[in-house]
């Protein structure tokens with residue numbers, strides 16, 4: 322399927338490329354590099370090669386519009402590559418080596434990259450496993466979809482097993498070299514960047530085996546580099562009527578999903594990675610010890626939940642190499658859509674429906690600007706009224722879908738809904754949902770050549786209209802264009818804030834900062850699902866309080882006393898003494914190590 326889409330896209334992009342006028346693609350993540358290759362030439366190439374090309378924004382937009390029509394959802398993620406920093410050219414090998422030189426650090430017990438490289442090359446005799454190729458060092462430090470440009474790693478190791486990971490961790494520990502895990506590369510908050518002192522990136526995408534499907538128990542054992550899409554496609558191909566319902570970015574892997582505490586559109590019905598979907602995980606600790614957090618039973622009250630320690634830990638406490646995942650029955654699904662006078666009416670309708678127990682699988686909101694943009698994008702089968710819109714997914718038998726639909730239609734009518742439509746067949750469901758998926762594409766194409774900053778905050782559902790109203794006011798005041806879409810059933814807000822240059826980028830940063838603070842003020846969180854990375858660290862103390870952050874630091878310090886696992890991410894920097902009365906000295910992980918990123 323991907324191959325076929327790639328063929329279609331290659332036609333459009335080749336045409337676009339011939340009219341090239343400006344550099345458009347920039348250094349991309351390894352998976353994206355692969356997809357960009359396949360977009361332009363339908364030949365599978367190594368995911369480890371980097372690539373640049375030139376196309377005009379217009380030609381890119383039309384090529385993708387064509388591709389979306391033919392290919393659909395899988396391209397959303399390719400399109401997001403456009404949101405990367407288009408102003409930064411791919412760095413040369415020399416530039417990368419300038420940024421992170423491999424130098425002898427002397428005999429003191431500090432980070433010794435040269436010795437680490439020597440040991441890795443001795444340990445892994447296959448020369449393709451350990452890489453210092455500058456393109457790879459750069460590519461594995463980024464997510465192509467994110468606004469954050471990462472610092473290149475010093476070494477990338479393409480591991481294939483838990484044992485390989487143990488070897489790397491022991492070498493890292495021996496030479497005090499930080500480690501950054503990489504799986505799908507779709508995270509959005511600067512989670513993959515190297516610390517300034519240099520690092521080994523452990524590429525887990527090669528741990529891609531589905532090890533055992535226990536159909537009667539509805540669970541699956543798989544390696545950490547398996548993508549959720551591949552898992553679900555495999556179940557489908559095997560005729561097993563089960564699926565894994567966590568649905569973040571398309572190329573996200575189980576290891577990355579666990580580590581970011583992900584969720585997605587299905588969270589309304591199925592919850593998040595913090596629920597019961599991860600039955601156990603096999604984890605390599607910073608000591609090099611391997612633990613399996615639990616057995617395979619559906620539930621256990623044997624002590625506290627160690628698996629959860631690693632959910633949302635962003636690779637700072639351990640490296641996940643395997644997991645057992647709970648699966649859900651695959652049920653027939655239908656899609657409905659309705660328009661509302663404004664966001665507040667739409668959100669109130671959602672609260673009403675959810676509190677009365679309607680069997681919703683998903684409910685997504687997009688604002689009137691997003692609808693306008695979608696209409697202009699031209700891939701939709703219909704021209705939507707330019708109003709705040711809800712997209713619903715119902716799940717169950719035909720009868721139960723009809724019953725839910727009748728209930729929803731009557732409930733939302735009280736909130737001013739118009740144009741309610743339940744898809745009449747599978748194809749129409751797919752088409753309508755595709756419009757929701759295409760929102761990101763459409764928004765990027767709205768201002769050709771621009772980049773987009775994807776925000777992610779979450780508030781109690783009833784507070785969402787207040788958040789959105791404040792955000793819209795900020796966007797207007799700052800003169801920014803920012804279509805809004807979100808998982809309204811969970812109060813999860815995303816806006817794609819568009820910017821063309823550094824001046825606009827500064828305004829975007831101000832807007833994003835205001836939104837984060839507003840979400841926390843409304844009893845919400847600065848990150849509903851994308852994690853903390855480097856982008857959200859500064860908000861944690863306000864959101865969680867000093868005591869909670871101090872406890873997180875204590876756990877980190879205990880497991881990783883040298884701060885080698887993904888340093889500089891998640892935990893806020895240590896505050897000046899006047900602000901840290903509540904924090905004991907032992908919590909201050911970042912000032913005693915050579916590896917902390919400020």
Ligand SMILES: Cc1cc2nc3c(=O)[nH]c(=O)nc-3n(C[C@H](O)[C@H](O)[C@H](O)COP(=O)(O)OP(=O)(O)OC[C@H]3O[C@@H](n4cnc5c(N)ncnc54)[C@H](O)[C@@H]3O)c2cc1C
Nearest residue numbers: 504505506507508569570574576577580583584636641850
């Ligand atoms: C278009 C788009 C849509 C998205 N939509 C959603 C959404 O709806 N919901 C959502 O939750 N997210 C969404 N995301 C964000 C992203 O898909 C998630 O954060 C995802 O869980 C990241 O998984 P990954 O495999 O790509 O991890 P990576 O990006 O490779 O890594 C993420 C973090 O986890 C660490 N890590 C990776 N693998 C391991 C491992 N095996 N062990 C320990 N640590 C590890 C990394 O060091 C990093 O800190 C979206 C992203 C994009 C681009």
